[in-house]
Amino acid sequence: MTQPSTAAAPAAPAPAVTAPAGPVRANARPRRTIRPRTVVIASVAWLLAALFLIPYLEMVVTALRPADELRDATYLPSHFEWSNLVNVWTDSTLGGNLRVTLLVAGGSTLLVLLVALPAAYYTARIKYRGRKIFLLLVLVTQMFQPTSLLVGLYREFYQFDMLNSVWTLIICNAAFNLAFAIWILTAYISSIPVELEEAAQIDGLGRLGALRRVTIPLAMPGIVTALIFTFISAWNEFVMGLRLTTVPESQPLTVGINNFIGNYTVQWNYLFAGSVVAILPVIVLFAVIERQVVSGLTAGSVK
Template identity: 45%
Template sequence: MTITETRVITTSGNGRAASSVGQRRRRYTEDQVPLKNVIWRMVAGAVVLAIFVLPYIIMFFGSVKTKSQIRSVDPTYFPVEWNWDNYIKMWSTPETPLPFNLMSTVVIAVCATVLVLLVAMPAAYYTARFKFPGRMVFLFLVIVTQMLQPAVLTSGLFRQFNWLGIGDTWTAMILVNAAFNLSFATWIMHSFFAGIPKEVDEAAQIDGAGRLTVLFKINLPLVWPGIVTAIVFTFVSCWNEFAASLVILSTDKNQPLAVALTKFVGQYETSWQYVFGVSIVAILPVVILFMMIEKRLVGGLTAGSVK
């Protein structure tokens, strides 16, 4: 009995000290990371970075090699002779009019992205703010369209555009890219609009703001991360679209870079130095876009994960 009491007294007497030790341990765990863990994280990050970056490095080295170096019996990763003229010659090759292909890619991607925003933004706002008959059916059909890809519908789209008289035109590809990216953009922005309390809209309307004013001046600044996310994914999808462009666009000057790239791959000979060079040029705008809006894109992808 005496021993038990002594233990209780000792424990209660040292409670304040034990509490301070626990606080120090928690503070150490939260504020300081052991050096060993930091090193392992750096090594793991370097390995992952190398896995993703190495193909692009090899592609860049291939773009500055000569054809003989690439087709050598004993090839090397690093160029023996740096042939920077490949980036100049590829713009005037007889295989394809590359400057027109780049212009076609930019026009189709930008116009399709703008069209998606103009349609998806009010659609997402209306479905998030108003409950109307058939609302869930409409949202369900928006998801269903995600299961349909341009590659599956290319033959039907080809006949339809020819019947409308817009076959083999930029207009046809703008409509195709906009249609197949509209559902994703609508769902992304719908979730962001739904996360804004309706009281925000009501307060603005009490002050005399109309629906358009509430949408553009009140809601858009709050859902900007979601809009940036929709812009990036729509633009990248339109920029890399291949299957529908290959079927619908038959004129060399109207085809985007994704299709023009295949023209350097022949039946008996392939100009790999130009394939690598055009690939580098094709990925640069996307990389620059990601670098410019990376912070807002991360905010859009992680928004709503913590309440």
């Protein structure tokens, strides 16, 4: 008796795998959807930026206008007078004024660094009696306006025969910016752990060696912040330079630019050309060290 043979059923063919039409990236991220709120905030930010930049753009355009088109009600001149940027140096004392401003800003910044750094380090590390009173007095000096002290300062420097001197402007600008520098540096040095200095002293360094090799490199953002604000304040100072200097060659750049405004006429092209020269170094300097300035201003805010 024969049994029926069972034949194996043929296997079903495997489904074909189709490759994707386009290239597949390994770390492909989902496309972010832009929210209407983000669009509104970005639009408002660009609008505010344009409002702040339009006056500077107008200043540059006016600096390049020909003299006979200064009163024309047009946005752009018929041609740009590039010689204005050259004649402003030859037809005035602006070159000497720029040299005075560089000396005053650089000297004031250096003097503030030499005085504020030791004072801030001692205040941050030594818990002496009257420490809070000292910081309060430093803050109170920041409330005095240079204009309110102008008469006394003028009489004092007049008696010492120091009018029309670069050193006079250096001392005044350093004195009015010293309080801010001490506060910034005290906050930043206080945020640096004192154990780092103690470890350096155990390794053989003295207090000054630990300050130079450990504290100062770590406090560099705060130092840069204090220095850049001192430099900008001394660069833009006007009232002291106007009253404590009477000779055109010894006046700072801000006062030299003001001399283009006469009793009956205003040299608008030279006035704005000098203004462009005055703001360019500050813009470039702040753009280069903007990150360190932000880091210094936020020192001590996060524990």
